[in-house]
Amino acid sequence: MPDLRRARLAIAAAFLTQGLVFIxxxxxxxxxxxxxxxxxxxxxxxxxxxxxxxxxxxxxAERLAPRLDSAVVLRVGLVVVAAAVAVVVLAPVSPVFVLGLAAYGVGLGLVDATGNMQAVALEHRLGRVVLPSCHGAWTLGGVIGALVTLGTADVPWSAVALVALLPLAAAAAPYLPRDHGEAATSTETDVPWRAIVMIGLALVAFYTVDTAAATWGPVYLDDVFAAPEELVALATLPYLVASGLVRLAGDRLTKQVGAVRLLRAGAAVAFVALAIVVAAPSWPVAVLGFTLLGCGVAVVAPLSFSAAAALASRDADPATRQARVDAVVARFNQFNYAGALLGAVMTGAVGSGSLRIGFAVPLVLVVALFWLARAFAPADEVPAGAS
Known part of the structure; x- marks a missing residue:
């Protein structure tokens, strides 16, 4: 158990670092x-x-984790993120900036996939839901990142490169090793992809909303309301604080209320919140909408990974369970990026004339969460010992 506590802190540190750097x-x-x-x-x-x-x-990550262990690939991803951030910030010309951003994208995917692999393995070894609080660490990192942005608005741009030191430090943390008795090869046998796709569609809806808020929220306040430049991060900060508080309580809420009811209540809050964002007459009202939005959608992503992993591990042979779960988590993570495409790209493209129209994209998609919530029953069935 002490080793699991150390591993839980390490996994939380990886999530926190990823959130801090991204935000x-x-x-x-x-x-x-x-x-x-x-x-x-x-x-x-x-x-x-x-x-x-x-x-x-x-x-x-899906290819490498069965061969090298997700802990090893996570460390590699964190080092890639560190190097990429330094290049993005210190780039002397635009092609170097684009190259750094490309490297950051690859590192982002490596850390996202393997971080969730680690969290799922921990969840199964403990025999209870812990993914909401792991994702809460990501959100806490985002809160810290937004506060740092607010507090360092006047520092030289090159000083932002110091952020790259954090993923380097996180790469040295004691992550959860694979059980030596388990096979290190992935398997496609009997994976219930149809049910997993239903959960994945909810993850698409969430990341559409989340990425739109994180990526375009500051631009929205800047362009639509001409908010003071030093305050545009307020589009993200209250959203992250609200999301983080709900996620940190999410383990207990899921146990008490159940994943399905919790998600449907959150979807209702998210719909109202996005309506406020789209119709806001001033930037403080828009900030209120973003804050409510964080409360509404906070637990969608962690419960998605819990439910998908529970389905993947169901009826699996112990010798292949972790390999199967790792493969499913990495593949499932693609829904993350489908939602990010809609949130980051479609919101900007549709809202090229006005971001009010752009934020109608997540407003429409969040309605699907009411229907998709019924697929989350497996999130209440995390099996003990299914590492």
Missing amino acids: SLTTRLPRIQNRWDLDELALSGVLLMMVLLAGVGSLV
Whole structure:
């Protein structure tokens, strides 16, 4: 048990680092736009490239994790993220900036996939839901990143490269090793992909909403309301705080209420929140909408991975269970990037004339969560010892 506690702290540190780095970059998008003279369509293009390469990184993780162990691939991903952030910030010319952003996309996919593999393995060894609090660590990192952005608005741009030190430190953490008795080869046998796809569609809806808020929220306040530049990160910060608080309580809420009812209640809150964002007469009202949005959608992603992993491990032979779950988690992570494409690219493209219209994209998609919530019953059935 002490080893599991150390591993849980390490996994939480990986999630926290990923959230901090990602939000540190997205809350500085208006500054990046100005630095490289990017309009909304150009920014959508580079974000599209990053998201597609994150999908590639997730697929690479699927191939490497059964051979090298997800802990090893997670460390590699964190090192890639560290190097890429330094290149993005210190790039002297735009091609180098684009190259750094491409590398960051690959590292993002590696860390996303293997971080969730680690969390799922921990969840199964403990025999209870812990993914909401793991994702809560990501959100806490995002809160820290947004606060740092607010507090360092006047620092030289090159100083932002110091963020790269954090993933380097996280790469040395004691992650959860694979049980030596388990086979290190993946399997496709009897994986219930149809049921997993239903859960994946909910993950698409969530990441459409989440990426739209994180990526375009600051730009929305800047463009539509001409909010003070030093305050545009407020589009992200209250959203993350609200999301983090719900996620940190999510383990207990899921146990008490059940995943299906919890998700449907959250979907109702998210719909109202996005309606407020779209119709907001001023930037403080838009910030209120983003805050409510964080409360509504917080547990969708962690419960998605819990439910998909529970389905993947059901009726699996102990010798192949972890390999199967790792493969499913990495493949399932692609739904993350499908949602990110809609959130980051479609919101910007549809909203190229006005981001009010752009935020109608997640507003429409969040309605699907009411129907898709019924697929989440397996999130209440995490088996003990299914590492």
